Amino acid sequence: MALKPAFRGLALILAATAMTAQAQPAPSLVIHADRTGPLINRDIFGQFAEQLGNGIYGGVWVGPDSPVPNVRGIRSDVVEALRALHVPNVRWPGGCFADQYHWRNGIGPAGQRKVTTNINWGDPVEPNRFGTHEYLDFIDQIGSEANITANVGSGSVQEAADWLEYLTADKPTTLARERAANGHPAPWRIKYFAYGNESWGCGGPMSAAAYATRLRIYANFARNLNPAQNGWSRLMPGPDPMRRIAVGPADDRTDYTEAVMRAWQEASPRDKPFEALSFHHYTAGLVGSMREKAQGFGEADYAAFVKNSYAMDGLIATQSAIMDRYDPDRKVALSIDEWGVWLAPMPGTPVLYLRQQNSLRDAIVAALHLDIFARHAGRVRMANIAQMANVLQSMVLTDGPKMVLTPTYYVFRMYVPFQDARAIPVDAEAGDYHFGAVTLPRLDAIAARAKDGHIWLALTNIDPAQAVDIAADGAGFAARAATGEVLSAERIDTVNEFGKPAAVAPRPVRFTAHGGRLTLHLPARSITVVMLEP
Numbered sequence: 001m002a003l004k005p006a007f008r009g010l011a012l013i014l015a016a017t018a019m020t021a022q023a024q025p026a027p028s029l030v031i032h033a034d035r036t037g038p039l040i041n042r043d044i045f046g047q048f049a050e051q052l053g054n055g056i057y058g059g060v061w062v063g064p065d066s067p068v069p070n071v072r073g074i075r076s077d078v079v080e081a082l083r084a085l086h087v088p089n090v091r092w093p094g095g096c097f098a099d100q101y102h103w104r105n106g107i108g109p110a111g112q113r114k115v116t117t118n119i120n121w122g123d124p125v126e127p128n129r130f131g132t133h134e135y136l137d138f139i140d141q142i143g144s145e146a147n148i149t150a151n152v153g154s155g156s157v158q159e160a161a162d163w164l165e166y167l168t169a170d171k172p173t174t175l176a177r178e179r180a181a182n183g184h185p186a187p188w189r190i191k192y193f194a195y196g197n198e199s200w201g202c203g204g205p206m207s208a209a210a211y212a213t214r215l216r217i218y219a220n221f222a223r224n225l226n227p228a229q230n231g232w233s234r235l236m237p238g239p240d241p242m243r244r245i246a247v248g249p250a251d252d253r254t255d256y257t258e259a260v261m262r263a264w265q266e267a268s269p270r271d272k273p274f275e276a277l278s279f280h281h282y283t284a285g286l287v288g289s290m291r292e293k294a295q296g297f298g299e300a301d302y303a304a305f306v307k308n309s310y311a312m313d314g315l316i317a318t319q320s321a322i323m324d325r326y327d328p329d330r331k332v333a334l335s336i337d338e339w340g341v342w343l344a345p346m347p348g349t350p351v352l353y354l355r356q357q358n359s360l361r362d363a364i365v366a367a368l369h370l371d372i373f374a375r376h377a378g379r380v381r382m383a384n385i386a387q388m389a390n391v392l393q394s395m396v397l398t399d400g401p402k403m404v405l406t407p408t409y410y411v412f413r414m415y416v417p418f419q420d421a422r423a424i425p426v427d428a429e430a431g432d433y434h435f436g437a438v439t440l441p442r443l444d445a446i447a448a449r450a451k452d453g454h455i456w457l458a459l460t461n462i463d464p465a466q467a468v469d470i471a472a473d474g475a476g477f478a479a480r481a482a483t484g485e486v487l488s489a490e491r492i493d494t495v496n497e498f499g500k501p502a503a504v505a506p507r508p509v510r511f512t513a514h515g516g517r518l519t520l521h522l523p524a525r526s527i528t529v530v531m532l533e534p
């Protein structure tokens with residue numbers, strides 16, 4: 001195969017040698033290592049932990065007296081698993097729960113906390129045993145950052161302002177002294193603070209105009225009071241101030257994008273009300289959210305899920321185009337703080353606990369989404385998969401003392417090198433995957449230069465039946481080898497279960513060059529993440 005001089009000095013051409021059954025064009029992957037793309041912000045690998053079902057109770061919190069090993073009530077197996085993901089931030093307490101949550105219910109002596117119900121998620125008793133201190137302890141244990149959503153629906157501006165004072169005041173105010181009396185004298189660092197969730201739906205409902213008005217008032221009064229983080233005033237901001245997130249739309253809705261971005265544009269440069277706009281979109285297949293099979297589905301369902309994953313690309317483009325009109329310099333981040341597959345509940349579990357399995361198919365869906373976010377990294381600088389434990393497309397499933405890592409968990413672990421890496425443009429051509437009316441590129445690929453200078457590739461072969469062999473030719477860049485991991489399984493619907501925890505687990509791969517040529521083997525239905533060795 002002829003070398004293509006695609007990039008000066010440091011470039012790599014990968015060309016697949018395998019011809020498909022339909023004699024499609026010779027596959028090739030050109031990595032433009034001489035071009036610098038945007039930073040892939042590590043916050044796109046964020047998690048979401050709502051007080052919903054067993055997302056917190058059972059999944060994170062077992063209580064200090066539990067026989068499940070824990071530190072101050074937080075289960076140690078989950079902490080250890082999440083530490084390996086380098087989780088950049090955890091969104092809490094919701095979701096819909098956030099707009100019914102009153103933070104004062106979750107502080108103070110455990111036995112004296114108010115007991116409430118969770119009106120959005122089946123009305124279970126909410127003991128408020130997991131509150132502000134427990135959440136921030138959890139964040140600390142997993143080495144992450146706070147991303148707190150305030151109650152804009154049923155709360156008040158003063159309640160949100162008080163919460164931020166309790167969290168961040170460094171002066172001996174009454175609320176700061178109460179925080180100290182409850183065990184935390186020092187102010188916390190709060191990286192993200194959101195003004196509400198889905199205010200057009202469960203967090204309201206409010207019209208876009210009504211929310212935009214309310215947002216400005218919240219932003220004016222609910223402030224971070226820690227000068228070490230936020231500086232001395234809005235005129236003298238600190239180097240790494242708290243970022244505020246405004247409610248944006250879901251799916252193909254645009255009214256919130258227009259109204260909220262207009263509010264941002266109209267504010268004076270020193271008085272902008274937020275730094276990120278939220279966006280939500282869930283993926284389903286042929287039958288729709290909450291009804292899709294988690295296992296035992298056929299290839300038609302699989303193809304629909306993969307096709308629908310790419311809807312995210314168009315939805316981001318639509319939202320970004322609107323944002324560009326108000327904010328051409330891309331100061332405001334698009335925060336995709338709810339995404340993932342929404343399947344049928346696991347048999348025998350309460351419907352509104354949203355407990356579901358996730359399979360190799362869903363791991364592929366996750367990888368495609370992360371690739372899409374990386375391709376939009378100039379605007380998409382945050383994302384939070386829904387959700388972290390036991391809810392929707394989770395990282396872990398727990399049952400009493402048992403815990404299992406899902407296929408999606410492994411995608412997040414394999415993608416760690418892409419956190420804060422610099423995107424490198426890539427042209428991928430490996431033929432098409434066809435099923436029924438669905439035709440999609442067989443290979444999805446991203447490349448990036450990690451902080452340590454190494455080039456990493458993430459290659460997803462969506463074809464459930466056909467492997468791809470890619471011969472790598474370096475133009476000015478002789479890759480001696482590629483090392484990393486591959487995630488695949490016997491079937492596209494294979495899941496990990498307590499009795500069979502490693503049915504979908506990554507295995508190490510190493511490809512070495514022969515005669516100056518490096519060939520990568522990408523199995524059918526697989527995700528491969530490798531580092532190139534120069």
Ligand code: AHR
Nearest residue numbers: 094095096097197198386
């Ligand atoms: O993630 C589950 C729910 O989906 C969230 O609570 C809500 O924001 C969204 O509609």
